Amino acid sequence: GAGVSQSPRYKVAKRGQDVALRCDPISGHVSLFWYQQALGQGPEFLTYFQNEAQLDKSGLPSDRFFAERPEGSVSTLKIQRTQQEDSAVYLCASSLRRDSSYYGYTFGSGTRLTVV
């Protein structure tokens, strides 16, 4: 596709519900990142894939958060038993190159998750 596509754009979940957020990166992009932006904060790193390999998941805040990219393209971020503190914008970014921090990312528009 022309850009990084995220869906849904908005999600309202009841506390305790499981949610799945999808990211469709630019075709051929090797690196894929998930970031979480809480209100009034900058985006914070969650996890990073190079192709299908999850190379860094140090930012996932708890074992309720799980991410996958099974075929090295589309990625899904799953949050189990959502809590109010999970309310945030979830940003996906991809990069053509492995050394993405040197060359920069292309971001999606994000999914705004509200847990009520």
Added chain:
Amino acid sequence: ILNVEQSPQSLHVQEGDSTNFTCSFPSSNFYALHWYRWETAKSPEALFVMTLNGDEKKKGRISATLNTKEGYSYLYIKGSQPEDSATYLCAFSRGGYQKVTFGTGTKLQVIP
């Protein structure tokens, strides 16, 4: 914990004014500094990726400078226009890491 700080937090300027913001980051083990522009309801858009001390980059009316020894970068907008209204984010990466650490952003409002 890496601290990336941006100032000011928010800024209102009149159309036609020039403005600048600051991004401060740790000066040790520097690898790259990114600037992004994020308009409401859109994707963050990459403006610059800067890697060398003394780098200066320009894109239209927007330019940026980098000082890795003292750990700061400036973003300048010349002759601000209403379409420049957005949140400007900087992000820093250390050598050996693919992830970047973002600041909290500077929210710019250009008043027509």
